[in-house]
Amino acid sequence: MTQPAINAVTENLSSARSLTQLKSQAWYRPTLSHEHGVYVVLLVSFLTGAALAQAWTVATTLALVCAFFGFQAEHPIVLQIKQRRSLKPRFLVWGGVYSAVSLAIAFWLYLSFPILLWLYLGAVAALVVDAVSVFHREQKSIFNELITFAAVCLAAPLAYAATTGTLSATAMGLWALNTLYFSSTIFTVKLRKPKTSSIVPGVVYHAIAIFIITPLYYFGWLPLMAALAFGLALLKFGLIALNQEWYRTAKIQWVAMLETGTAFCFLILVALSILPAHLTTF
Numbered sequence: 001m002t003q004p005a006i007n008a009v010t011e012n013l014s015s016a017r018s019l020t021q022l023k024s025q026a027w028y029r030p031t032l033s034h035e036h037g038v039y040v041v042l043l044v045s046f047l048t049g050a051a052l053a054q055a056w057t058v059a060t061t062l063a064l065v066c067a068f069f070g071f072q073a074e075h076p077i078v079l080q081i082k083q084r085r086s087l088k089p090r091f092l093v094w095g096g097v098y099s100a101v102s103l104a105i106a107f108w109l110y111l112s113f114p115i116l117l118w119l120y121l122g123a124v125a126a127l128v129v130d131a132v133s134v135f136h137r138e139q140k141s142i143f144n145e146l147i148t149f150a151a152v153c154l155a156a157p158l159a160y161a162a163t164t165g166t167l168s169a170t171a172m173g174l175w176a177l178n179t180l181y182f183s184s185t186i187f188t189v190k191l192r193k194p195k196t197s198s199i200v201p202g203v204v205y206h207a208i209a210i211f212i213i214t215p216l217y218y219f220g221w222l223p224l225m226a227a228l229a230f231g232l233a234l235l236k237f238g239l240i241a242l243n244q245e246w247y248r249t250a251k252i253q254w255v256a257m258l259e260t261g262t263a264f265c266f267l268i269l270v271a272l273s274i275l276p277a278h279l280t281t282f
Contacts, residue, residue, distance in 0.1 A: 049159030126151030173221030
């Protein structure tokens with residue numbers, strides 16, 4: 001093949017790639033978050049709240065849809081903030097669509113269950129903190145990631161309140177437990193990177209988490225088995241700390257399987273601790 005022919009083929013391939021990229025960025029193509037781990041956090045947290053409510057109603061389903069679209073709305077909003085002064089129609093359109101769906105359902109649920117307003121305010125406050133952190137390029141800071149997990153884990157009391165119309169101490173205890181459990185991932189994932197491979201922050205975090213969970217159990221905000229379920233986070237962190245070389249070089253798929261598997265084990269333990277006895281008898 002002659003050089004002009006090679007150049008022509010190269011130009012055609014480049015044009016095809018450019019056209020594909022333009023189509024993928026067209027305003028009418030939905031934006032979806034690629035943070036697959038957060039989907040697991042959202043689902044597990046929501047199911048723990050639904051298990052505590054011991055029922056599933058139309059309002060419960062709507063609350064799950066509301067939480068899902070609220071999470072999706074955050075993605076294009078963050079992408080737009082990262083653009084600084086450049087406005088991207090695709091991010092604006094889909095951020096608006098997701099927000100509109102989430103807000104409409106949230107308002108409908110609020111009319112039936114006004115107690116949900118407190119959870120909404122917490123979610124909005126977390127979104128503001130996240131937006132500020134993104135603007136200052138600090139979205140990967142430990143503080144911001146903790147706030148993000150705390151916001152997503154509001155799905156637990158949301159499921160309970162949307163189903164029962166009330167908030168209980170145990171529902172808020174589940175929120176704290178879910179937040180502390182899933183935030184543990186922040187410190188395990190950081191062990192994959194040489195610059196953040198120190199186990200000291202993780203050890204300190206897990207010690208603080210135990211210090212928080214213990215009084216939650218003592219004062220009756222958490223059942224014993226639910227409190228002990230945090231032991232999965234301790235076990236996972238300990239195993240990873242002892243096998244850092246493998247963990248740093250392991251494929252991300254293995255890491256995802258580990259996190260997902262332990263998350264659903266956590267869900268089973270918590271659900272067994274709060275479901276009525278006749279449902280947990282095998």
